[in-house]
Amino acid sequence: MAKRTSLRDQFTQARQVEPQPITGRESARQLLDSAFPAFVGRQVRTGYELMRRSIEEDCTVFLTMSGAMTPAGLHQSCVIPMIERGLVSCVTTTGANLYHDAHRIIGHAIREVNPNAGDVQMRLARIIRIYDLGFWEDVLLDTDRLFSALMRKPVFQRRMTTPEFHSLLGKELHALERALKVKRPSLLSTCYRHGVPVFVGAVQDGSIFLNAIKLKKLLGDEFKFEIDINADVYAMAAVQHYARHHFSKRMAVWMLGGGVPKNYTLQGEPLLDQILNVPTEGFDIDVQFCVDPVDNGALSSCPASEGHTWGKVSAECAEMSSIYVHSDVTAVLPWLTHALLSEKAMKRAPRRLMDQLEEAVGLLDKAVKKQHKALMKTITFEGIGGDERDPKNTVR
Secondary structure, eight states, rough: HHHHHHHHHHHHHHHHHHOOOOOOOOOHHHHHHHHHSHHHHHHHHHHHHHHHHHHTOOEEEEEOSSSSSSTTHHIIIIIIHHTTOOOOOEEEEEEHHHHHHHHHTTTOOOEETTHHHHOOHHHHHTTETTTTEEEEEEHHHHHHHHHHHHHHHHGGGEEEHHHHHHHHHHHHHHHHHHTTTTTOOHHHHHHHTTOEEETTTTTTTSSHHHHHHHHHHHGGGGGEEEEOOHHHHHHHHHHHHHHHHHHSSOOEEEEOOOHHHHHHTTHHHIIIIIIIOOOOOBEEEEEEEEEEOSOOGGGGGOOOOHHHHTTBBBBHHHHHSSSEEEEEHHHHHHHHHHHHHTTSSOOOOOGGGGGHHHHHHHHHHHHHTTTHHHTTTTSOBTTBBBBBTOOOOOOO
């Protein structure tokens, strides 16, 4: 009876479905508040509310972006404006998104095409297709030359993490954009100017890195560029640990699609808590836009409640501060960006986490050092010796 009464009380206090007639004079926020009461529309409204809360609560916002978002121009219409307003503090994306963004810098165009026009004919015409977008094959060849020339510079001839690599690329592209009088800067140059780290979890799965392979084969030991995978994963965890102990000490994750960028960002929390024994609570707010079904076991579609079982998001997030918006990112993000940026309060100084990356790694180093004795117990397993000269299976 008590549960029944509680449920009835909750129901009577729930928001009523009373959309107001649309007049054409409403702001984006007014429409979201009144005309999106149910189904996917309600998910969109809740996504907006949580994104807004992320800024109101001064969360450090980690944005993940998979899929062909830069060919579609979503970075220009949405992501770059949010970075320039200080809303986004860290980006995880694919190498492809960064590579395709460079086409426009060197004067190439991406055009709308008919996805049913015939791929055999497009190949004969040397037109590359990404569903209903297309560009000449020469666009790829010119972009390959651009990144090859950049990566040959002395500043790239060392081992580094992906945020270090992309910050250097961003600096070079910023200079090139100024020289060419490019009116709309790229994502990389924007992140460089605002101190936003750019992680790529599968850097080898993109054409920028394919050109690094070519350079290594051609130049041999002269080409010393290398991505330090261990340091890269550790750096993501370090940035999250740093955010948890600075600013408002709250974190939000906004996921545009799923894929590697989603997991690469979320895995920072279990790395801290389960692997390194550094206490953390998981992300406080979780917003994802994706069209994948949630019942096929794919990580791209797993909801926050499932992520909570892995320690990726907090209990509060799983219960009250999460939404999975079942919609194509390109269909809803421009609308929500407009709603957010139409409010003057949705602006703050950039966190400039890239400038603090070394400090963040040092902070995590100290936390891990405190756990050294306990961590040493986690690297042995009964019956498996780390050293044949050590029959007791102990670590010296």
